[in-house]
Amino acid sequence: MRVWFDHAAGLSFHGHAATGFELAGADHRFVLANATVQGATVLVKSASVPHPLYVRFAWNSVVENSLYNNDGLPASTFTSEPSPLHR
Numbered sequence: 001m002r003v004w005f006d007h008a009a010g011l012s013f014h015g016h017a018a019t020g021f022e023l024a025g026a027d028h029r030f031v032l033a034n035a036t037v038q039g040a041t042v043l044v045k046s047a048s049v050p051h052p053l054y055v056r057f058a059w060n061s062v063v064e065n066s067l068y069n070n071d072g073l074p075a076s077t078f079t080s081e082p083s084p085l086h087r
Contacts, residue, residue, distance in 0.1 A: 004041050011069060013037065021057050030054070057079075
């Protein structure tokens with residue numbers, strides 16, 4: 001799954017491993033995923049989720065933020081799930 005960001009010039013993981021990304025399919029069961037920066041996007045993959053429908057980042061409060069833009073500002077927590085608290 002590819003994620004696009006506003007104000008994302010120069011995305012990087014600041015020398016750290018990409019952490020905090022998760023994917024889920026139709027069952028909404030999230031698993032940790034690998035992420036790589038590709039231009040102004042992040043490509044998120046997991047062999048456990050061959051057909052991802054949802055992506056989230058830094059959803060667990062103990063995840064250290066690893067994704068930054070060119071100005072050194074960290075990406076904020078997000079999920080692509082509609083109303084994740086009301087399922």
